[in-house]
Amino acid sequence: MSSMLRYLAVSVGLLLTPAMAADAPAPDPTLVAKGLQFFNDAALSGSGNVSCATCHFSSGHTNNKTYVGLDVVADGNPDGRSTPTLWGAGERSVYGWGGTAPTLEESIRGIIVNRMKGAEPSKETLAALVAYVRSLPSPKNWQLNEDGTPSPAATxxxxxxxxxxxxxxxxxxxxxxxxxxxxxxxxxxxxxxxxxxxxxxxxxxxxxxxxxxxxxxxxxxxxxxxxxxxxxxxxxxxxxxxxxxxxxxxxxx
Ligand code: HEC
Ligand code: HEC
Incomplete structure:
Protein backbone atom coordinates (compact mmCIF):
# COMPACT_ATOMS: atom_id res chain seq x y z
CA MET A 1 0.00 0.00 0.00
CA SER A 2 1.34 3.43 -0.85
CA SER A 3 2.12 5.72 2.02
CA MET A 4 -0.57 8.11 0.75
CA LEU A 5 -3.26 5.44 1.01
CA ARG A 6 -1.96 4.41 4.40
CA TYR A 7 -2.11 8.02 5.54
CA LEU A 8 -5.67 8.36 4.25
CA ALA A 9 -6.72 5.15 5.93
CA VAL A 10 -5.22 6.15 9.25
CA SER A 11 -6.63 9.65 9.07
CA VAL A 12 -10.18 8.34 8.70
CA GLY A 13 -9.68 5.79 11.46
CA LEU A 14 -9.61 2.58 9.44
CA LEU A 15 -7.96 -0.34 11.14
CA LEU A 16 -5.79 -2.01 8.58
CA THR A 17 -5.58 -5.49 10.00
CA PRO A 18 -8.39 -7.58 8.51
CA ALA A 19 -7.78 -10.22 11.17
CA MET A 20 -9.35 -7.90 13.74
CA ALA A 21 -12.91 -8.01 12.52
CA ALA A 22 -15.90 -10.24 11.87
CA ASP A 23 -18.38 -12.05 13.98
CA ALA A 24 -19.15 -14.37 11.07
CA PRO A 25 -19.09 -18.09 11.90
CA ALA A 26 -15.45 -19.12 12.25
CA PRO A 27 -14.34 -20.91 9.08
CA ASP A 28 -12.50 -24.23 9.40
CA PRO A 29 -8.93 -23.11 10.19
CA THR A 30 -7.29 -26.08 8.43
CA LEU A 31 -9.20 -25.37 5.22
CA VAL A 32 -8.42 -21.64 5.47
CA ALA A 33 -4.70 -22.41 5.91
CA LYS A 34 -4.80 -24.66 2.85
CA GLY A 35 -6.62 -21.92 0.95
CA LEU A 36 -3.91 -19.42 1.84
CA GLN A 37 -1.31 -21.82 0.39
CA PHE A 38 -3.24 -22.09 -2.89
CA PHE A 39 -3.73 -18.32 -2.88
CA ASN A 40 0.05 -17.92 -3.07
CA ASP A 41 0.59 -20.86 -5.45
CA ALA A 42 1.66 -19.84 -8.96
CA ALA A 43 1.15 -23.45 -10.12
CA LEU A 44 -2.56 -22.59 -10.46
CA SER A 45 -1.74 -20.47 -13.52
CA GLY A 46 -0.97 -21.78 -17.00
CA SER A 47 2.41 -20.04 -17.10
CA GLY A 48 3.33 -21.02 -13.56
CA ASN A 49 4.23 -17.40 -12.85
CA VAL A 50 1.07 -15.83 -11.44
CA SER A 51 -0.79 -16.47 -8.19
CA CYS A 52 -3.92 -14.89 -6.74
CA ALA A 53 -1.66 -12.84 -4.47
CA THR A 54 0.03 -11.25 -7.49
CA CYS A 55 -3.06 -9.08 -7.97
CA HIS A 56 -4.90 -9.42 -4.64
CA PHE A 57 -1.83 -8.78 -2.59
CA SER A 58 -1.52 -7.66 1.01
CA SER A 59 -3.75 -10.40 2.48
CA GLY A 60 -6.32 -10.52 -0.30
CA HIS A 61 -6.62 -6.77 -0.82
CA THR A 62 -5.90 -5.19 -4.23
CA ASN A 63 -2.72 -4.06 -5.96
CA ASN A 64 -4.75 -1.11 -7.29
CA LYS A 65 -4.04 -2.07 -10.90
CA THR A 66 -6.26 -2.51 -13.94
CA TYR A 67 -5.97 -5.65 -16.12
CA VAL A 68 -6.92 -7.19 -19.41
CA GLY A 69 -6.29 -10.86 -18.74
CA LEU A 70 -2.90 -10.91 -17.03
CA ASP A 71 -1.68 -7.67 -18.59
CA VAL A 72 -1.67 -4.40 -16.69
CA VAL A 73 -3.33 -1.71 -18.83
CA ALA A 74 -3.87 2.02 -18.41
CA ASP A 75 -6.62 2.95 -15.95
CA GLY A 76 -9.73 3.83 -17.93
CA ASN A 77 -9.06 1.36 -20.77
CA PRO A 78 -12.63 0.26 -21.65
CA ASP A 79 -11.60 -3.42 -21.74
CA GLY A 80 -9.68 -3.13 -18.46
CA ARG A 81 -11.00 -4.38 -15.13
CA SER A 82 -9.77 -2.89 -11.88
CA THR A 83 -8.74 -5.45 -9.23
CA PRO A 84 -11.31 -5.49 -6.41
CA THR A 85 -10.37 -6.03 -2.79
CA LEU A 86 -11.40 -9.42 -1.41
CA TRP A 87 -11.84 -8.03 2.09
CA GLY A 88 -15.46 -8.65 2.93
CA ALA A 89 -16.08 -10.59 -0.32
CA GLY A 90 -17.94 -13.29 1.61
CA GLU A 91 -20.73 -10.81 2.29
CA ARG A 92 -21.27 -9.70 -1.31
CA SER A 93 -24.03 -10.86 -3.60
CA VAL A 94 -22.88 -11.86 -7.10
CA TYR A 95 -19.30 -11.42 -8.24
CA GLY A 96 -17.23 -9.67 -10.87
CA TRP A 97 -17.84 -6.14 -12.16
CA GLY A 98 -20.35 -7.57 -14.62
CA GLY A 99 -22.12 -9.39 -11.79
CA THR A 100 -22.21 -12.59 -13.81
CA ALA A 101 -20.82 -15.07 -11.24
CA PRO A 102 -23.53 -16.04 -8.73
CA THR A 103 -21.16 -17.61 -6.17
CA LEU A 104 -17.59 -17.24 -4.95
CA GLU A 105 -16.89 -20.78 -6.23
CA GLU A 106 -17.89 -19.88 -9.77
CA SER A 107 -16.10 -16.56 -9.65
CA ILE A 108 -12.81 -18.15 -8.55
CA ARG A 109 -13.10 -21.09 -10.98
CA GLY A 110 -13.62 -18.64 -13.85
CA ILE A 111 -10.58 -16.60 -12.83
CA ILE A 112 -8.30 -19.66 -12.68
CA VAL A 113 -9.45 -21.07 -16.02
CA ASN A 114 -10.05 -17.88 -18.04
CA ARG A 115 -7.79 -15.18 -16.58
CA MET A 116 -4.91 -17.33 -15.29
CA LYS A 117 -5.21 -19.93 -18.11
CA GLY A 118 -4.74 -22.64 -15.51
CA ALA A 119 -6.02 -26.21 -15.46
CA GLU A 120 -9.54 -26.96 -14.21
CA PRO A 121 -9.22 -26.76 -10.39
CA SER A 122 -10.34 -29.68 -8.23
CA LYS A 123 -13.34 -29.31 -5.93
CA GLU A 124 -10.96 -29.45 -2.95
CA THR A 125 -8.79 -26.62 -4.26
CA LEU A 126 -11.84 -24.46 -4.89
CA ALA A 127 -13.30 -25.20 -1.45
CA ALA A 128 -10.03 -24.19 0.24
CA LEU A 129 -9.76 -20.95 -1.78
CA VAL A 130 -13.37 -20.07 -1.00
CA ALA A 131 -12.79 -20.71 2.71
CA TYR A 132 -9.72 -18.46 2.66
CA VAL A 133 -11.51 -15.63 0.83
CA ARG A 134 -14.48 -15.93 3.19
CA SER A 135 -12.12 -15.57 6.15
CA LEU A 136 -11.13 -12.04 5.05
CA PRO A 137 -13.35 -9.51 6.80
CA SER A 138 -13.79 -5.85 5.87
CA PRO A 139 -11.78 -3.52 8.09
CA LYS A 140 -13.60 -2.01 11.03
CA ASN A 141 -13.84 1.67 11.80
CA TRP A 142 -14.54 3.12 15.22
CA GLN A 143 -16.81 5.71 13.62
CA LEU A 144 -19.28 3.13 12.33
CA ASN A 145 -21.49 0.37 13.69
CA GLU A 146 -21.25 -3.07 12.07
CA ASP A 147 -24.22 -2.28 9.82
CA GLY A 148 -22.53 0.81 8.38
CA THR A 149 -24.54 3.41 10.29
CA PRO A 150 -22.51 6.04 12.19
CA SER A 151 -21.69 5.22 15.82
CA PRO A 152 -22.24 7.89 18.49
CA ALA A 153 -18.47 8.54 18.34
CA ALA A 154 -18.57 9.50 14.65
CA THR A 155 -17.46 13.01 13.71
C1 HEC B 1 -4.09 -10.75 -13.02
C2 HEC B 1 -4.67 -10.28 -11.78
C3 HEC B 1 -5.55 -11.22 -10.99
C4 HEC B 1 -5.25 -12.50 -10.54
C5 HEC B 1 -4.00 -13.30 -10.77
C6 HEC B 1 -6.42 -12.91 -9.77
N1 HEC B 1 -7.37 -11.94 -9.75
FE1 HEC B 1 -9.12 -12.01 -8.78
N2 HEC B 1 -9.72 -10.38 -9.80
C7 HEC B 1 -8.93 -9.60 -10.65
C8 HEC B 1 -9.76 -8.67 -11.37
C9 HEC B 1 -9.26 -7.65 -12.41
C10 HEC B 1 -11.09 -8.91 -10.96
C11 HEC B 1 -12.36 -8.26 -11.51
C12 HEC B 1 -12.74 -9.13 -12.70
C13 HEC B 1 -14.02 -8.78 -13.40
O1 HEC B 1 -14.90 -8.21 -12.80
O2 HEC B 1 -14.17 -9.12 -14.59
C14 HEC B 1 -11.02 -9.97 -9.95
C15 HEC B 1 -12.12 -10.46 -9.24
C16 HEC B 1 -12.06 -11.43 -8.26
C17 HEC B 1 -13.17 -11.85 -7.44
C18 HEC B 1 -14.58 -11.24 -7.45
C19 HEC B 1 -14.66 -10.18 -6.37
C20 HEC B 1 -15.96 -9.40 -6.40
O3 HEC B 1 -16.34 -8.90 -5.36
O4 HEC B 1 -16.57 -9.26 -7.45
C21 HEC B 1 -12.71 -12.84 -6.62
C22 HEC B 1 -13.50 -13.59 -5.56
C23 HEC B 1 -11.31 -13.05 -6.94
N3 HEC B 1 -10.95 -12.17 -7.93
C24 HEC B 1 -10.48 -13.99 -6.34
C25 HEC B 1 -9.29 -14.41 -6.93
C26 HEC B 1 -8.59 -15.63 -6.59
C27 HEC B 1 -9.01 -16.61 -5.50
C28 HEC B 1 -7.50 -15.70 -7.41
C29 HEC B 1 -6.51 -16.84 -7.56
C30 HEC B 1 -7.09 -18.13 -7.94
C31 HEC B 1 -7.51 -14.49 -8.23
N4 HEC B 1 -8.61 -13.75 -7.91
C32 HEC B 1 -6.52 -14.16 -9.14
C33 HEC B 1 -7.57 -9.73 -10.78
C34 HEC B 1 -6.88 -10.90 -10.51
C1 HEC C 1 -28.54 3.62 -9.70
C2 HEC C 1 -27.73 2.93 -8.73
C3 HEC C 1 -26.61 3.72 -8.06
C4 HEC C 1 -26.73 4.86 -7.28
C5 HEC C 1 -27.97 5.66 -6.95
C6 HEC C 1 -25.38 5.14 -6.79
N1 HEC C 1 -24.49 4.22 -7.27
FE1 HEC C 1 -22.49 4.18 -6.92
N2 HEC C 1 -22.28 2.71 -8.31
C7 HEC C 1 -23.31 2.10 -9.01
C8 HEC C 1 -22.76 1.19 -10.01
C9 HEC C 1 -23.55 0.31 -10.98
C10 HEC C 1 -21.35 1.32 -9.91
C11 HEC C 1 -20.30 0.59 -10.77
C12 HEC C 1 -20.19 1.27 -12.14
C13 HEC C 1 -18.95 0.88 -12.90
O1 HEC C 1 -18.11 0.15 -12.38
O2 HEC C 1 -18.79 1.32 -14.04
C14 HEC C 1 -21.08 2.27 -8.82
C15 HEC C 1 -19.81 2.63 -8.37
C16 HEC C 1 -19.55 3.48 -7.30
C17 HEC C 1 -18.24 3.78 -6.79
C18 HEC C 1 -16.94 3.20 -7.29
C19 HEC C 1 -16.65 1.96 -6.47
C20 HEC C 1 -15.41 1.23 -6.85
O3 HEC C 1 -15.02 0.31 -6.12
O4 HEC C 1 -14.77 1.55 -7.87
C21 HEC C 1 -18.41 4.67 -5.73
C22 HEC C 1 -17.31 5.26 -4.87
C23 HEC C 1 -19.82 4.92 -5.62
N3 HEC C 1 -20.49 4.17 -6.58
C24 HEC C 1 -20.39 5.75 -4.68
C25 HEC C 1 -21.72 6.20 -4.74
C26 HEC C 1 -22.25 7.31 -3.98
C27 HEC C 1 -21.48 8.11 -2.93
C28 HEC C 1 -23.55 7.48 -4.38
C29 HEC C 1 -24.51 8.59 -3.99
C30 HEC C 1 -24.08 9.95 -4.33
C31 HEC C 1 -23.84 6.44 -5.35
N4 HEC C 1 -22.69 5.68 -5.56
C32 HEC C 1 -25.06 6.23 -5.97
C33 HEC C 1 -24.65 2.29 -8.80
C34 HEC C 1 -25.20 3.35 -8.08
Whole structure:
Protein backbone atom coordinates (compact mmCIF):
# COMPACT_ATOMS: atom_id res chain seq x y z
CA MET A 1 0.00 0.00 0.00
CA SER A 2 1.34 3.43 -0.85
CA SER A 3 2.12 5.72 2.02
CA MET A 4 -0.57 8.11 0.75
CA LEU A 5 -3.26 5.44 1.01
CA ARG A 6 -1.96 4.41 4.40
CA TYR A 7 -2.11 8.02 5.54
CA LEU A 8 -5.67 8.36 4.25
CA ALA A 9 -6.72 5.15 5.93
CA VAL A 10 -5.22 6.15 9.25
CA SER A 11 -6.63 9.65 9.07
CA VAL A 12 -10.18 8.34 8.70
CA GLY A 13 -9.68 5.79 11.46
CA LEU A 14 -9.61 2.58 9.44
CA LEU A 15 -7.96 -0.34 11.14
CA LEU A 16 -5.79 -2.01 8.58
CA THR A 17 -5.58 -5.49 10.00
CA PRO A 18 -8.39 -7.58 8.51
CA ALA A 19 -7.78 -10.22 11.17
CA MET A 20 -9.35 -7.90 13.74
CA ALA A 21 -12.91 -8.01 12.52
CA ALA A 22 -15.90 -10.24 11.87
CA ASP A 23 -18.38 -12.05 13.98
CA ALA A 24 -19.15 -14.37 11.07
CA PRO A 25 -19.09 -18.09 11.90
CA ALA A 26 -15.45 -19.12 12.25
CA PRO A 27 -14.34 -20.91 9.08
CA ASP A 28 -12.50 -24.23 9.40
CA PRO A 29 -8.93 -23.11 10.19
CA THR A 30 -7.29 -26.08 8.43
CA LEU A 31 -9.20 -25.37 5.22
CA VAL A 32 -8.42 -21.64 5.47
CA ALA A 33 -4.70 -22.41 5.91
CA LYS A 34 -4.80 -24.66 2.85
CA GLY A 35 -6.62 -21.92 0.95
CA LEU A 36 -3.91 -19.42 1.84
CA GLN A 37 -1.31 -21.82 0.39
CA PHE A 38 -3.24 -22.09 -2.89
CA PHE A 39 -3.73 -18.32 -2.88
CA ASN A 40 0.05 -17.92 -3.07
CA ASP A 41 0.59 -20.86 -5.45
CA ALA A 42 1.66 -19.84 -8.96
CA ALA A 43 1.15 -23.45 -10.12
CA LEU A 44 -2.56 -22.59 -10.46
CA SER A 45 -1.74 -20.47 -13.52
CA GLY A 46 -0.97 -21.78 -17.00
CA SER A 47 2.41 -20.04 -17.10
CA GLY A 48 3.33 -21.02 -13.56
CA ASN A 49 4.23 -17.40 -12.85
CA VAL A 50 1.07 -15.83 -11.44
CA SER A 51 -0.79 -16.47 -8.19
CA CYS A 52 -3.92 -14.89 -6.74
CA ALA A 53 -1.66 -12.84 -4.47
CA THR A 54 0.03 -11.25 -7.49
CA CYS A 55 -3.06 -9.08 -7.97
CA HIS A 56 -4.90 -9.42 -4.64
CA PHE A 57 -1.83 -8.78 -2.59
CA SER A 58 -1.52 -7.66 1.01
CA SER A 59 -3.75 -10.40 2.48
CA GLY A 60 -6.32 -10.52 -0.30
CA HIS A 61 -6.62 -6.77 -0.82
CA THR A 62 -5.90 -5.19 -4.23
CA ASN A 63 -2.72 -4.06 -5.96
CA ASN A 64 -4.75 -1.11 -7.29
CA LYS A 65 -4.04 -2.07 -10.90
CA THR A 66 -6.26 -2.51 -13.94
CA TYR A 67 -5.97 -5.65 -16.12
CA VAL A 68 -6.92 -7.19 -19.41
CA GLY A 69 -6.29 -10.86 -18.74
CA LEU A 70 -2.90 -10.91 -17.03
CA ASP A 71 -1.68 -7.67 -18.59
CA VAL A 72 -1.67 -4.40 -16.69
CA VAL A 73 -3.33 -1.71 -18.83
CA ALA A 74 -3.87 2.02 -18.41
CA ASP A 75 -6.62 2.95 -15.95
CA GLY A 76 -9.73 3.83 -17.93
CA ASN A 77 -9.06 1.36 -20.77
CA PRO A 78 -12.63 0.26 -21.65
CA ASP A 79 -11.60 -3.42 -21.74
CA GLY A 80 -9.68 -3.13 -18.46
CA ARG A 81 -11.00 -4.38 -15.13
CA SER A 82 -9.77 -2.89 -11.88
CA THR A 83 -8.74 -5.45 -9.23
CA PRO A 84 -11.31 -5.49 -6.41
CA THR A 85 -10.37 -6.03 -2.79
CA LEU A 86 -11.40 -9.42 -1.41
CA TRP A 87 -11.84 -8.03 2.09
CA GLY A 88 -15.46 -8.65 2.93
CA ALA A 89 -16.08 -10.59 -0.32
CA GLY A 90 -17.94 -13.29 1.61
CA GLU A 91 -20.73 -10.81 2.29
CA ARG A 92 -21.27 -9.70 -1.31
CA SER A 93 -24.03 -10.86 -3.60
CA VAL A 94 -22.88 -11.86 -7.10
CA TYR A 95 -19.30 -11.42 -8.24
CA GLY A 96 -17.23 -9.67 -10.87
CA TRP A 97 -17.84 -6.14 -12.16
CA GLY A 98 -20.35 -7.57 -14.62
CA GLY A 99 -22.12 -9.39 -11.79
CA THR A 100 -22.21 -12.59 -13.81
CA ALA A 101 -20.82 -15.07 -11.24
CA PRO A 102 -23.53 -16.04 -8.73
CA THR A 103 -21.16 -17.61 -6.17
CA LEU A 104 -17.59 -17.24 -4.95
CA GLU A 105 -16.89 -20.78 -6.23
CA GLU A 106 -17.89 -19.88 -9.77
CA SER A 107 -16.10 -16.56 -9.65
CA ILE A 108 -12.81 -18.15 -8.55
CA ARG A 109 -13.10 -21.09 -10.98
CA GLY A 110 -13.62 -18.64 -13.85
CA ILE A 111 -10.58 -16.60 -12.83
CA ILE A 112 -8.30 -19.66 -12.68
CA VAL A 113 -9.45 -21.07 -16.02
CA ASN A 114 -10.05 -17.88 -18.04
CA ARG A 115 -7.79 -15.18 -16.58
CA MET A 116 -4.91 -17.33 -15.29
CA LYS A 117 -5.21 -19.93 -18.11
CA GLY A 118 -4.74 -22.64 -15.51
CA ALA A 119 -6.02 -26.21 -15.46
CA GLU A 120 -9.54 -26.96 -14.21
CA PRO A 121 -9.22 -26.76 -10.39
CA SER A 122 -10.34 -29.68 -8.23
CA LYS A 123 -13.34 -29.31 -5.93
CA GLU A 124 -10.96 -29.45 -2.95
CA THR A 125 -8.79 -26.62 -4.26
CA LEU A 126 -11.84 -24.46 -4.89
CA ALA A 127 -13.30 -25.20 -1.45
CA ALA A 128 -10.03 -24.19 0.24
CA LEU A 129 -9.76 -20.95 -1.78
CA VAL A 130 -13.37 -20.07 -1.00
CA ALA A 131 -12.79 -20.71 2.71
CA TYR A 132 -9.72 -18.46 2.66
CA VAL A 133 -11.51 -15.63 0.83
CA ARG A 134 -14.48 -15.93 3.19
CA SER A 135 -12.12 -15.57 6.15
CA LEU A 136 -11.13 -12.04 5.05
CA PRO A 137 -13.35 -9.51 6.80
CA SER A 138 -13.79 -5.85 5.87
CA PRO A 139 -11.78 -3.52 8.09
CA LYS A 140 -13.60 -2.01 11.03
CA ASN A 141 -13.84 1.67 11.80
CA TRP A 142 -14.54 3.12 15.22
CA GLN A 143 -16.81 5.71 13.62
CA LEU A 144 -19.28 3.13 12.33
CA ASN A 145 -21.49 0.37 13.69
CA GLU A 146 -21.25 -3.07 12.07
CA ASP A 147 -24.22 -2.28 9.82
CA GLY A 148 -22.53 0.81 8.38
CA THR A 149 -24.54 3.41 10.29
CA PRO A 150 -22.51 6.04 12.19
CA SER A 151 -21.69 5.22 15.82
CA PRO A 152 -22.24 7.89 18.49
CA ALA A 153 -18.47 8.54 18.34
CA ALA A 154 -18.57 9.50 14.65
CA THR A 155 -17.46 13.01 13.71
CA UNK A 156 -20.23 15.46 12.75
CA UNK A 157 -18.93 15.35 9.18
CA UNK A 158 -19.35 11.55 8.98
CA UNK A 159 -22.86 11.86 10.45
CA UNK A 160 -23.86 14.53 7.93
CA UNK A 161 -22.30 12.43 5.16
CA UNK A 162 -24.41 9.43 6.16
CA UNK A 163 -27.57 11.56 6.11
CA UNK A 164 -26.74 12.61 2.55
CA UNK A 165 -25.87 9.02 1.60
CA UNK A 166 -29.32 7.71 2.51
CA UNK A 167 -31.08 11.01 1.80
CA UNK A 168 -30.56 13.59 -0.93
CA UNK A 169 -27.61 11.75 -2.55
CA UNK A 170 -29.72 8.64 -3.12
CA UNK A 171 -26.65 6.41 -2.72
CA UNK A 172 -28.34 4.04 -0.27
CA UNK A 173 -30.93 2.96 -2.83
CA UNK A 174 -28.22 1.11 -4.76
CA UNK A 175 -25.36 0.72 -2.25
CA UNK A 176 -27.56 -0.94 0.36
CA UNK A 177 -26.39 -1.28 3.97
CA UNK A 178 -24.86 -3.34 5.52
CA UNK A 179 -22.90 -4.82 2.57
CA UNK A 180 -23.12 -1.55 0.58
CA UNK A 181 -23.64 -3.53 -2.64
CA UNK A 182 -26.64 -4.96 -4.47
CA UNK A 183 -27.05 -7.89 -6.83
CA UNK A 184 -28.70 -5.79 -9.55
CA UNK A 185 -26.81 -4.48 -12.54
CA UNK A 186 -27.24 -0.88 -13.56
CA UNK A 187 -26.25 1.24 -16.50
CA UNK A 188 -25.02 4.42 -14.87
CA UNK A 189 -23.44 5.75 -18.05
CA UNK A 190 -20.02 4.13 -17.64
CA UNK A 191 -20.29 2.04 -20.79
CA UNK A 192 -22.63 -0.83 -19.96
CA UNK A 193 -24.46 -2.54 -17.14
CA UNK A 194 -22.39 -3.20 -14.07
CA UNK A 195 -23.03 -4.68 -10.67
CA UNK A 196 -23.50 -2.19 -7.85
CA UNK A 197 -20.15 -2.73 -6.09
CA UNK A 198 -19.64 -2.82 -2.35
CA UNK A 199 -18.17 0.37 -0.89
CA UNK A 200 -16.49 -1.35 2.07
CA UNK A 201 -12.82 -0.28 2.33
CA UNK A 202 -13.33 1.76 -0.85
CA UNK A 203 -10.92 4.49 0.30
CA UNK A 204 -8.16 1.90 -0.28
CA UNK A 205 -9.27 0.58 -3.69
CA UNK A 206 -8.47 3.35 -6.19
CA UNK A 207 -8.77 3.63 -9.15
CA UNK A 208 -12.57 3.58 -9.29
CA UNK A 209 -15.31 2.01 -11.44
CA UNK A 210 -14.97 -1.22 -13.44
CA UNK A 211 -12.28 0.19 -15.71
CA UNK A 212 -10.47 2.33 -13.14
CA UNK A 213 -11.42 5.53 -14.96
CA UNK A 214 -11.44 7.76 -11.86
CA UNK A 215 -8.39 8.20 -9.65
CA UNK A 216 -9.96 10.18 -6.83
CA UNK A 217 -12.72 8.96 -4.54
CA UNK A 218 -14.11 12.49 -4.28
CA UNK A 219 -14.50 12.63 -8.08
CA UNK A 220 -16.13 9.18 -8.09
CA UNK A 221 -18.69 10.35 -5.53
CA UNK A 222 -19.37 13.53 -7.48
CA UNK A 223 -19.94 11.52 -10.65
CA UNK A 224 -22.31 9.17 -8.82
CA UNK A 225 -24.36 12.04 -7.40
CA UNK A 226 -24.78 13.37 -10.93
CA UNK A 227 -26.03 9.98 -12.12
CA UNK A 228 -28.64 9.82 -9.38
CA UNK A 229 -29.76 13.43 -9.88
CA UNK A 230 -30.28 12.73 -13.58
CA UNK A 231 -32.20 9.56 -12.85
CA UNK A 232 -34.47 11.37 -10.39
CA UNK A 233 -34.73 14.33 -12.73
CA UNK A 234 -33.57 16.86 -10.14
CA UNK A 235 -31.02 19.58 -10.54
CA UNK A 236 -29.92 19.19 -6.92
CA UNK A 237 -26.14 19.25 -6.94
CA UNK A 238 -23.97 18.88 -3.85
CA UNK A 239 -22.06 21.83 -2.43
CA UNK A 240 -18.32 21.40 -1.83
CA UNK A 241 -19.00 21.05 1.90
CA UNK A 242 -21.58 18.31 1.22
CA UNK A 243 -19.11 16.45 -0.99
CA UNK A 244 -16.56 16.66 1.84
CA UNK A 245 -19.10 15.14 4.25
CA UNK A 246 -20.04 12.34 1.85
CA UNK A 247 -16.36 11.66 1.32
CA UNK A 248 -15.82 11.50 5.09
CA UNK A 249 -18.63 8.93 5.48
CA UNK A 250 -17.69 6.80 2.48
CA UNK A 251 -14.01 6.87 3.54
CA UNK A 252 -14.99 5.43 6.92
CA UNK A 253 -16.66 2.36 5.36
C1 HEC B 1 -4.09 -10.75 -13.02
C2 HEC B 1 -4.67 -10.28 -11.78
C3 HEC B 1 -5.55 -11.22 -10.99
C4 HEC B 1 -5.25 -12.50 -10.54
C5 HEC B 1 -4.00 -13.30 -10.77
C6 HEC B 1 -6.42 -12.91 -9.77
N1 HEC B 1 -7.37 -11.94 -9.75
FE1 HEC B 1 -9.12 -12.01 -8.78
N2 HEC B 1 -9.72 -10.38 -9.80
C7 HEC B 1 -8.93 -9.60 -10.65
C8 HEC B 1 -9.76 -8.67 -11.37
C9 HEC B 1 -9.26 -7.65 -12.41
C10 HEC B 1 -11.09 -8.91 -10.96
C11 HEC B 1 -12.36 -8.26 -11.51
C12 HEC B 1 -12.74 -9.13 -12.70
C13 HEC B 1 -14.02 -8.78 -13.40
O1 HEC B 1 -14.90 -8.21 -12.80
O2 HEC B 1 -14.17 -9.12 -14.59
C14 HEC B 1 -11.02 -9.97 -9.95
C15 HEC B 1 -12.12 -10.46 -9.24
C16 HEC B 1 -12.06 -11.43 -8.26
C17 HEC B 1 -13.17 -11.85 -7.44
C18 HEC B 1 -14.58 -11.24 -7.45
C19 HEC B 1 -14.66 -10.18 -6.37
C20 HEC B 1 -15.96 -9.40 -6.40
O3 HEC B 1 -16.34 -8.90 -5.36
O4 HEC B 1 -16.57 -9.26 -7.45
C21 HEC B 1 -12.71 -12.84 -6.62
C22 HEC B 1 -13.50 -13.59 -5.56
C23 HEC B 1 -11.31 -13.05 -6.94
N3 HEC B 1 -10.95 -12.17 -7.93
C24 HEC B 1 -10.48 -13.99 -6.34
C25 HEC B 1 -9.29 -14.41 -6.93
C26 HEC B 1 -8.59 -15.63 -6.59
C27 HEC B 1 -9.01 -16.61 -5.50
C28 HEC B 1 -7.50 -15.70 -7.41
C29 HEC B 1 -6.51 -16.84 -7.56
C30 HEC B 1 -7.09 -18.13 -7.94
C31 HEC B 1 -7.51 -14.49 -8.23
N4 HEC B 1 -8.61 -13.75 -7.91
C32 HEC B 1 -6.52 -14.16 -9.14
C33 HEC B 1 -7.57 -9.73 -10.78
C34 HEC B 1 -6.88 -10.90 -10.51
C1 HEC C 1 -28.54 3.62 -9.70
C2 HEC C 1 -27.73 2.93 -8.73
C3 HEC C 1 -26.61 3.72 -8.06
C4 HEC C 1 -26.73 4.86 -7.28
C5 HEC C 1 -27.97 5.66 -6.95
C6 HEC C 1 -25.38 5.14 -6.79
N1 HEC C 1 -24.49 4.22 -7.27
FE1 HEC C 1 -22.49 4.18 -6.92
N2 HEC C 1 -22.28 2.71 -8.31
C7 HEC C 1 -23.31 2.10 -9.01
C8 HEC C 1 -22.76 1.19 -10.01
C9 HEC C 1 -23.55 0.31 -10.98
C10 HEC C 1 -21.35 1.32 -9.91
C11 HEC C 1 -20.30 0.59 -10.77
C12 HEC C 1 -20.19 1.27 -12.14
C13 HEC C 1 -18.95 0.88 -12.90
O1 HEC C 1 -18.11 0.15 -12.38
O2 HEC C 1 -18.79 1.32 -14.04
C14 HEC C 1 -21.08 2.27 -8.82
C15 HEC C 1 -19.81 2.63 -8.37
C16 HEC C 1 -19.55 3.48 -7.30
C17 HEC C 1 -18.24 3.78 -6.79
C18 HEC C 1 -16.94 3.20 -7.29
C19 HEC C 1 -16.65 1.96 -6.47
C20 HEC C 1 -15.41 1.23 -6.85
O3 HEC C 1 -15.02 0.31 -6.12
O4 HEC C 1 -14.77 1.55 -7.87
C21 HEC C 1 -18.41 4.67 -5.73
C22 HEC C 1 -17.31 5.26 -4.87
C23 HEC C 1 -19.82 4.92 -5.62
N3 HEC C 1 -20.49 4.17 -6.58
C24 HEC C 1 -20.39 5.75 -4.68
C25 HEC C 1 -21.72 6.20 -4.74
C26 HEC C 1 -22.25 7.31 -3.98
C27 HEC C 1 -21.48 8.11 -2.93
C28 HEC C 1 -23.55 7.48 -4.38
C29 HEC C 1 -24.51 8.59 -3.99
C30 HEC C 1 -24.08 9.95 -4.33
C31 HEC C 1 -23.84 6.44 -5.35
N4 HEC C 1 -22.69 5.68 -5.56
C32 HEC C 1 -25.06 6.23 -5.97
C33 HEC C 1 -24.65 2.29 -8.80
C34 HEC C 1 -25.20 3.35 -8.08
Missing amino acids: PSVQRGFALFIGDGGCGTCHVLPSLDKSSRDDIGTGGRFKVPSLRAVVLTAPYFHDGRTASLRDAIKLMWGVYAKKMDTARTPTDAELDDLLAYVSAL
